[in-house]
Amino acid sequence: MNSHTYPSDFLVIGSGIAGLTFAIKASRYGTVNIVTKKKDTDSNTNYAQGGIATVIDPGDSLENHVNDTLKAGDGLCNIDAVRIVVENAPERIRELMEWGTRFSMKSDGHGHEVLELGREGGHSQNRIVHAKDLTGRELERALLSKISSIKSIRVFEDHTAIDLLTEHQLGSAAGERARAGEPGKITCYGAYILENATGAVHLFPATVTMLASGGVGQIYQHTTNPEIATGDGIAMAYRAGAMVADMEFIQFHPTSLYLEGLKGRFFLISEAVRGEGAILTDVGGRRFMEGVHPMKELAPRDIVARAIDAELKRSGDKYVLLDISFKGREFLQKRFPQIYERCMKEGIDIAAGPIPVVPAAHYLCGGVVSDRNGRTSLENLFVSGESACTGVHGANRLASNSLLEGIVYSHRAVEYIGNNLDRLGLGGELPEFPAWNKEGTFDLEEWILTQHNMEDVKRLMWDYVGIVRTNLRLQRARRRLKLMEEEIQDYYRRSTLSSELVELRNLATVAGLIIEGAMWRKESRGLHYNTDYPRQDDSYRKNIILMSNGETLFRNLSDMLFS
Numbered sequence: 001m002n003s004h005t006y007p008s009d010f011l012v013i014g015s016g017i018a019g020l021t022f023a024i025k026a027s028r029y030g031t032v033n034i035v036t037k038k039k040d041t042d043s044n045t046n047y048a049q050g051g052i053a054t055v056i057d058p059g060d061s062l063e064n065h066v067n068d069t070l071k072a073g074d075g076l077c078n079i080d081a082v083r084i085v086v087e088n089a090p091e092r093i094r095e096l097m098e099w100g101t102r103f104s105m106k107s108d109g110h111g112h113e114v115l116e117l118g119r120e121g122g123h124s125q126n127r128i129v130h131a132k133d134l135t136g137r138e139l140e141r142a143l144l145s146k147i148s149s150i151k152s153i154r155v156f157e158d159h160t161a162i163d164l165l166t167e168h169q170l171g172s173a174a175g176e177r178a179r180a181g182e183p184g185k186i187t188c189y190g191a192y193i194l195e196n197a198t199g200a201v202h203l204f205p206a207t208v209t210m211l212a213s214g215g216v217g218q219i220y221q222h223t224t225n226p227e228i229a230t231g232d233g234i235a236m237a238y239r240a241g242a243m244v245a246d247m248e249f250i251q252f253h254p255t256s257l258y259l260e261g262l263k264g265r266f267f268l269i270s271e272a273v274r275g276e277g278a279i280l281t282d283v284g285g286r287r288f289m290e291g292v293h294p295m296k297e298l299a300p301r302d303i304v305a306r307a308i309d310a311e312l313k314r315s316g317d318k319y320v321l322l323d324i325s326f327k328g329r330e331f332l333q334k335r336f337p338q339i340y341e342r343c344m345k346e347g348i349d350i351a352a353g354p355i356p357v358v359p360a361a362h363y364l365c366g367g368v369v370s371d372r373n374g375r376t377s378l379e380n381l382f383v384s385g386e387s388a389c390t391g392v393h394g395a396n397r398l399a400s401n402s403l404l405e406g407i408v409y410s411h412r413a414v415e416y417i418g419n420n421l422d423r424l425g426l427g428g429e430l431p432e433f434p435a436w437n438k439e440g441t442f443d444l445e446e447w448i449l450t451q452h453n454m455e456d457v458k459r460l461m462w463d464y465v466g467i468v469r470t471n472l473r474l475q476r477a478r479r480r481l482k483l484m485e486e487e488i489q490d491y492y493r494r495s496t497l498s499s500e501l502v503e504l505r506n507l508a509t510v511a512g513l514i515i516e517g518a519m520w521r522k523e524s525r526g527l528h529y530n531t532d533y534p535r536q537d538d539s540y541r542k543n544i545i546l547m548s549n550g551e552t553l554f555r556n557l558s559d560m561l562f563s
């Protein structure tokens with residue numbers, strides 16, 4: 001149980017696409033420690049099926065991709081942030097291929113191999129680069145293989161970041177001011193990290209910290225996200241004083257595989273299946289998207305998810321049906337091998353009949369506020385990927401724009417760092433931080449308590465802060481969560497740390513942020529739908545920015561950060 005200090009120039013929290021691509025590039029400028037909560041491949045990235053959006057077809061244009069993104073974002077995207085990802089996409093895809101990523105190819109009819117481009121909901125063109133329906137797994141394989149060839153990068157698996165190292169933990173005057181919540185510069189110097197196997201808490205001091213800890217799907221009872229997606233990075237950054245925004249915009253994927261009695265991660269039936277022409281019906285075979293949106297099954301995800309939610313509430317059924325069987329077995333086995341096999345394993349032959357599907361929490365549009373170079377409001381703390389709020393997604397993410405956002409912003413963060421090595425203090429001295437204080441904590445051995453508390457938070461969020469919200473449900477959720485949070489905080493203070501306890505505390509914090517965002521937004525926009533305010537109200541065309549000093553700003557992020 002000995003505690004150690006593992007200094008590096010860069011600390012990267014997370015081994016998904018955002019963390020790994022940052023680490024590869026940052027290693028040019030110094031040593032890199034990557035900490036990751038479970039195995040190196042345990043990430044949302046690993047489960048991505050559809051692919052990465054990019055304009056490479058001569059019949060497509062950057063302007064089309066920008067417009068599709070803005071349309072999905074429902075008035076809240078930051079156009080600069082959108083242009084940045086769209087314009088950078090082709091170059092980043094080329095780089096991924098140079099690093100060994102094998103995307104699906106096809107013949108151009110003139111003896112050359114070209115990238116096979118898929119189509120997803122909300123996209124007006126075929127522009128999704130993919131590796132069959134296993135894009136994420138292929139990305140993780142290629143990136144981890146590249147990482148293993150770089151000597152200055154060290155990967156710590158089964159290590160959970162607990163809290164960031166900032167002035168708050170220092171005995172200095174700056175520390176006093178930070179603890180008192182007085183305004184002033186807060187700098188991040190790394191993090192306290194729990195070694196899961198031994199329970200030891202180590203110091204990981206670093207000049208630059210990259211938060212790439214992914215999303216929050218596990219806050220909900222039904223989710224497509226793996227167990228790691230508990231919003232740790234967002235909660236840590238918020239506690240340290242960073243600005244967090246757009247937390248009310250949770251994307252529910254319309255189609256996850258419905259299996260009676262399933263708990264944990266719901267298997268995703270990719271949007272690409274609808275892109276290939278799949279049809280949604282109720283259990284009686286009625287095609288209900290026809291009257292809902294001109295793009296029918298290819299309408300933006302929020303519209304499809306709400307239509308399914310309404311169908312289920314109307315009929316009382318547990319699922320609706322998605323039919324792609326007419327494409328034939330050979331095509332389906334080749335184009336969707338993972339979906340084909342997984343469904344077959346569950347006794348569902350997708351070439352012979354429809355797939356039972358339900359919506360599930362899938363993606364967080366908001367997160368830690370980032371400027372156009374991945375910088376947060378804390379000095380030397382950068383953020384990228386699903387933990388970040390860059391302004392790209394606005395009120396609703398366009399499919400296959402998120403892996404892209406991660407690679408582009410990680411790239412830009414390293415570019416910024418390379419141009420500002422002195423300003424960031426790379427190679428300089430760091431303050432000395434105290435070892436983790438575990439005084440007064442005991443091994444309460446109440447794993448069952450942690451599990452029950454987690455289930456309580458997830459059920460509360462699913463029932464009261466889900467696809468369709470109301471004022472009454474939100475108020476109830478806020479009241480109940482407050483009680484739960486008090487209990488959890490008390491339990492956290494008294495118990496010996498475990499990874500589950502760290503996650504439970506973070507789940508509660510992030511659930512609170514989602515509820516606050518949802519209560520402030522008194523309109524319906526993008527992914528946030530409140531039946532008490534069913535219409536969009538342009539006086540709400542702003543971001544809700546939450547801060548741990550209790551202040552909430554209702555401002556346009558682009559005015560603050562992108563000017």
Ligand SMILES: Cc1cc2nc3c(=O)[nH]c(=O)nc-3n(C[C@H](O)[C@H](O)[C@H](O)COP(=O)(O)OP(=O)(O)OC[C@H]3O[C@@H](n4cnc5c(N)ncnc54)[C@H](O)[C@@H]3O)c2cc1C
Pocket residue numbers: 013014015016017018019035036037038040041042043044045046047048049050051052053135136159160161162212213214215224225226228229232233268362363384385386387399400401402403404406
């Ligand atoms: C089923 C599914 C399908 C998807 N399909 C697509 C798609 O086709 N196209 C697309 O663009 N997007 C897709 N997405 C979304 C996309 O996969 C994610 O937004 C993206 O992978 C996020 O990357 P990331 O690097 O930010 O986070 P992740 O890939 O989730 O990585 C987060 C990392 O942080 C680590 N971590 C978390 N907390 C801690 C902690 N406290 N300490 C240490 N480590 C920690 C985790 O272990 C993990 O390694 C999909 C998501 C899911 C779930």
